Amino acid sequence: MDIKDLKTHEYEVVVVGAGGAGLRAAIECSAQGMKTALICKSLLGKAHTVMAEGGMAAALGNVDTRDHWKVHFRDTMRGGKFLNVWRMAELHAQQAPDRVRELEEWGAVFDRTKDGLINQRNFGGHRYPRLAHVGDRTGLEMIRTLQDYGVHQGIDVFMEYAVLDLIKDGGQVAGLVAMISDTGEFVVFKAKAVIFATGGAGKAWKVTSNSWEYTGDGYAMAYEAGAELMDLEFTQFHPTGMVWPPSVAGILVTEGVRGEGGILTNSEGRRFMFDNIPARFASETAPDEAEADRWLAGDKNARRPAELLTRDVVARAIMKEVKEGRGSPHGGAFLDIATRRDGEYIKKKLPSMFHQFKVLAELDITKQPMEVGPTLHYFMGGIRVDADSQMTNVPGLFACGECSAGMHGANRLGGNSLSDLLVFGKLAGVGASDYCRGLDAMPTLDADQVISIIRNATSILNREQGENPYLIHDDLRDTMQTKVGIVRAETEIMEGIEALEQLKKRYQQVKADGASQYNPGWHEALSVRNLLITSEAVARAALLRKESRGGHTRLDYEGEREEWSNANVVISKGSDGEMQVNRVERGDPPEHLKKIAYAELSELESTIKIEGK
Amino acid sequence: MSEVREFKIWRGNSSGGAMVAYQTQVDEGMVVLDAIHKIQAESAGDMAVRWNCKAGKCGSCSMEINGMPKLACMTRMNDYQPNEVINCRPMKSFPVIKDLVTDVSWNYQQNKKITPLKPKARDKDGNYRMMQEDVDRIQEFRKCIECYLCQNTCHVIRDHQQESRFVGPRFMIRLASLEMHPLDTADRIPAIKNEYGSGLCNITKCCTAVCPEHIQITDNAIIPLKERVVDRYYDPIMWIKRKLFSAKKN
Ligand SMILES: Cc1cc2nc3c(=O)[nH]c(=O)nc-3n(C[C@H](O)[C@H](O)[C@H](O)COP(=O)(O)OP(=O)(O)OC[C@H]3O[C@@H](n4cnc5c(N)ncnc54)[C@H](O)[C@@H]3O)c2cc1C
Ligand code: SF4
Ligand code: SF4
Ligand code: FES
Numbered sequence: 001m002d003i004k005d006l007k008t009h010e011y012e013v014v015v016v017g018a019g020g021a022g023l024r025a026a027i028e029c030s031a032q033g034m035k036t037a038l039i040c041k042s043l044l045g046k047a048h049t050v051m052a053e054g055g056m057a058a059a060l061g062n063v064d065t066r067d068h069w070k071v072h073f074r075d076t077m078r079g080g081k082f083l084n085v086w087r088m089a090e091l092h093a094q095q096a097p098d099r100v101r102e103l104e105e106w107g108a109v110f111d112r113t114k115d116g117l118i119n120q121r122n123f124g125g126h127r128y129p130r131l132a133h134v135g136d137r138t139g140l141e142m143i144r145t146l147q148d149y150g151v152h153q154g155i156d157v158f159m160e161y162a163v164l165d166l167i168k169d170g171g172q173v174a175g176l177v178a179m180i181s182d183t184g185e186f187v188v189f190k191a192k193a194v195i196f197a198t199g200g201a202g203k204a205w206k207v208t209s210n211s212w213e214y215t216g217d218g219y220a221m222a223y224e225a226g227a228e229l230m231d232l233e234f235t236q237f238h239p240t241g242m243v244w245p246p247s248v249a250g251i252l253v254t255e256g257v258r259g260e261g262g263i264l265t266n267s268e269g270r271r272f273m274f275d276n277i278p279a280r281f282a283s284e285t286a287p288d289e290a291e292a293d294r295w296l297a298g299d300k301n302a303r304r305p306a307e308l309l310t311r312d313v314v315a316r317a318i319m320k321e322v323k324e325g326r327g328s329p330h331g332g333a334f335l336d337i338a339t340r341r342d343g344e345y346i347k348k349k350l351p352s353m354f355h356q357f358k359v360l361a362e363l364d365i366t367k368q369p370m371e372v373g374p375t376l377h378y379f380m381g382g383i384r385v386d387a388d389s390q391m392t393n394v395p396g397l398f399a400c401g402e403c404s405a406g407m408h409g410a411n412r413l414g415g416n417s418l419s420d421l422l423v424f425g426k427l428a429g430v431g432a433s434d435y436c437r438g439l440d441a442m443p444t445l446d447a448d449q450v451i452s453i454i455r456n457a458t459s460i461l462n463r464e465q466g467e468n469p470y471l472i473h474d475d476l477r478d479t480m481q482t483k484v485g486i487v488r489a490e491t492e493i494m495e496g497i498e499a500l501e502q503l504k505k506r507y508q509q510v511k512a513d514g515a516s517q518y519n520p521g522w523h524e525a526l527s528v529r530n531l532l533i534t535s536e537a538v539a540r541a542a543l544l545r546k547e548s549r550g551g552h553t554r555l556d557y558e559g560e561r562e563e564w565s566n567a568n569v570v571i572s573k574g575s576d577g578e579m580q581v582n583r584v585e586r587g588d589p590p591e592h593l594k595k596i597a598y599a600e601l602s603e604l605e606s607t608i609k610i611e612g613k
Numbered sequence: 614m615s616e617v618r619e620f621k622i623w624r625g626n627s628s629g630g631a632m633v634a635y636q637t638q639v640d641e642g643m644v645v646l647d648a649i650h651k652i653q654a655e656s657a658g659d660m661a662v663r664w665n666c667k668a669g670k671c672g673s674c675s676m677e678i679n680g681m682p683k684l685a686c687m688t689r690m691n692d693y694q695p696n697e698v699i700n701c702r703p704m705k706s707f708p709v710i711k712d713l714v715t716d717v718s719w720n721y722q723q724n725k726k727i728t729p730l731k732p733k734a735r736d737k738d739g740n741y742r743m744m745q746e747d748v749d750r751i752q753e754f755r756k757c758i759e760c761y762l763c764q765n766t767c768h769v770i771r772d773h774q775q776e777s778r779f780v781g782p783r784f785m786i787r788l789a790s791l792e793m794h795p796l797d798t799a800d801r802i803p804a805i806k807n808e809y810g811s812g813l814c815n816i817t818k819c820c821t822a823v824c825p826e827h828i829q830i831t832d833n834a835i836i837p838l839k840e841r842v843v844d845r846y847y848d849p850i851m852w853i854k855r856k857l858f859s860a861k862k863n
Binding site: 048101105107112137140144148159212244355360361514519 | 640641643644653654658664665667669671672673687689710711712714716717721724725730732735739740742743745748752756757758759787796
């Protein structure tokens with residue numbers, strides 16, 4: 001094979017992923033004058049972001065003027081169990097309002113307040129109504145706005161191209177190889193900088209809210225190229241996924257249901273969340289139904305209902321009810337909005353939930369309670385980046401959105417992802433553009449690397465016979481679901497790692513049938529490599545962190561431990577090809593941020609008042 | 614409920630193809646897309662089908678199921694009689710790439726032709742103000758998930774191959790959402806008539822009938838746009854009045 005025969009494109013920046021983060025990054029690169037390509041595995045506008053429901057968090061203060069970036073920052077740090085990268089949480093809280101307003105200027109039509117401003121709704125862990133939203137289809141609004149704006153910004157879009165691996169020139173990024181789904185052909189992109197915005201890896205679990213694209217491609221490709229991964233043990237199980245019927249298990253039920261007043265009950269009709277309020281949140285949570293009801297009625301002095309505690313807390317509480325025999329018929333809890341709001345209101349505020357249950361479960365949520373249980377939803381961890389530029393330890397490789405790490409610490413607050421995409425998408429665009437301007441010349445391509453990436457891919461088709469990729473994937477999902485699930489323990493994690501080793505061996509013999517043109521079996525086989533790397537990283541990180549914090553729960557090490565309160569698990573590929581798993585101590589937090597994060601709310605709010613907004 | 618069901622799925626590519634029979638076990642609550650995935654995993658690993666969300670939110674899994682344009686992920690198996698064979702074909706109006714996957718790039722080209730939003734200046738405090746009742750209408754249009762089922766169904770495109778002269782119902786609602794956007798200052802009326810081909814629609818409402826988002830494409834978007842075109846070209850006074858006396862063209 002001669003690489004001269006391969007189709008080759010040349011760009012300054014290539015963005016991989018066209019969700020909110022990738023689109024925002026590409027728009028920024030283009031605005032910075034960079035020749036920019038945007039590559040995605042699906043059609044444009046179909047990325048995971050389209051599924052986001054509840055809203056995007058930004059301290060606009062439109063509904064409650066007491067809100068302020070500092071309160072948002074404080075909520076984010078507390079929700080993240082203080083493991084967030086401080087600087088990222090600061091940038092996010094400060095810049096989110098401008099990014100939301102910018103989106104509005106580009107055409108997004110958010111729900112309005114009575115005064116005609118962007119309306120904001122309540123969500124778990126957020127002190128004030130903070131989520132700009134459009135009914136329960138906020139992600140659609142975001143992606144369509146960015147898409148319709150982006151296609152006029154001179155970005156070249158390559159849809160249904162699957163990126164296989166990065167090419168390097170010495171230590172730095174030189175480009176990547178992709179496969180065109182339509183034809184099965186390979187194509188090379190030369191680039192000064194590459195931005196990954198590839199999303200998460202939920203497809204490593206059986207019960208997940210994630211789509212087929214979530215196979216951890218960005219994590220695995222970055223890892224293979226020498227980048228560090230961080231915090232992978234922190235996997236968010238969203239408390240409310242559908243549990244019935246089996247074919248839809250895992251599909252998300254937005255937290256907006258609880259934000260709009262929905263309550264969780266067990267088989268005895270008890271609102272069990274009031275029995276599960278952690279000390280850290282006790283002073284800011286209603287202790288009983290009476291106060292929670294006053295909150296729903298709009299009493300500004302009432303505290304939020306326990307149903308709106310952070311996701312890790314709610315997910316564990318549901319698991320506990322089920323385990324102790326008080327679950328719903330299909331092994332979840334009841335989520336009831338029907339008795340809390342009238343039918344028209346529900347249909348207006350939660351139209352796609354209404355539709356989803358009607359069609360998929362033959363259930364009318366304006367009349368009956370839903371059955372819900374935890375579903376793997378989000379990766380807090382990911383590719384480790386510099387907080388300001390979003391560059392990884394590999395020069396020229398950047399990451400933003402769900403595939404990057406740091407912003408959310410041990411647990412993400414709902415609504416903080418959509419705003420994260422815009423804030424860090426833009427910053428990654430700035431970072432990559434600055435980096436390009438600093439390079440004298442285009443890096444050079446190494447033909448051997450290109451050929452080896454292509455050989456790896458084609459060998460899957462060329463094998464005479466071998467393992468069915470769909471079956472390997474099924475076994476992988478079983479392994480992660482049962483061994484590295486929502487509650488973890490040493491023996492199980494070890495068994496999980498052992499099972500992954502066996503799967504890696506089977507993967508050596510993976511075989512996809514058919515030709516190269518639009519072949520899902522081949523795609524599946526290519527993704528399984530990425531899922532295997534990601535799953536192993538999650539399992540090994542989960543083994544090392546001997547405590548329970550946020551999205552990582554260890555039965556054998558309950559509760560948060562002082563010795564882990566300021567350390568991350570960082571993973572990279574060793575020179576021997578083995579996975580290196582290291583505990584890395586974090587520095588001391590910046591004094592000015594520490595003061596905000598640990599302040600009592602009333603104390604913080606009075607300083608905000610004194611300083612003025 | 615668990616039973617073996619019969620399927621016929623179109624297999625082939627741009628050079629031709631045929632319906633191929635499959636069988637698989639179907640369990641309670643399954644949708645057509647679940648069954649297709651099962652068949653893929655069991656006996657047809659290379660069968661091409663698009664999907665992403667499996668919850669009716671992304672508009673990827675459009676196809677024709679027993680003759681009806683539908684989202685495969687929102688079509689339940691128990692919508693059909695127990696002994697009914699399920700026939701799945703790719704959308705007819707677009708060129709086939711492979712099996713159930715078609716080349717929908719024409720739609721992206723139409724979108725790019727449309728003059729984007731040209732927002733007015735912000736209020737002094739940096740905000741925009743729009744009343745909920747003024748955006749209700751365009752929020753309906755913005756529910757569109759770009760499944761292109763309406764484009765596939767519209768006879769102007771499907772039977773009369775007028776796709777070079779008419780952008781189709783999906784983009785008529787996009788145009789309506791821009792024209793009725795309280796912040797917009799651009800004028801697309803001449804283009805709606807000439808370039809985007811509003812006159813070619815003869816209000817059969819077939820597009821509305823297949824829209825999985827239940828958007829009133831014809832009544833709420835196309836007819837009002839046609840009226841604006843008529844106003845502009847036959848009653849310029851009305852148009853000037855509108856321009857002068859309302860914040861925006863509503
Ligand atoms: C059902 C659901 C509801 C949610 N609701 C909310 C909410 O209300 N608020 C909130 O803040 N967050 C929410 N989230 C989380 C949030 O939607 C996601 O975290 C976020 O959209 C991720 O965006 P992203 O830009 O990082 O990646 P994505 O939007 O996932 O995009 C990833 C992109 O990468 C591409 N890609 C991946 N691998 C490759 C490859 N190998 N080659 C080429 N392209 C590749 C994909 O094609 C895709 O374009 C929700 C998530 C789900 C699943
Ligand atoms: S109403 Fe118009 S756009 Fe809709 S299907 Fe009929 S002709 Fe096409
Ligand atoms: S208008 Fe309806 S049918 Fe047409 S593309 Fe949008 S969602 Fe699909
Ligand atoms: S898979 Fe998204 S609409 Fe069917």
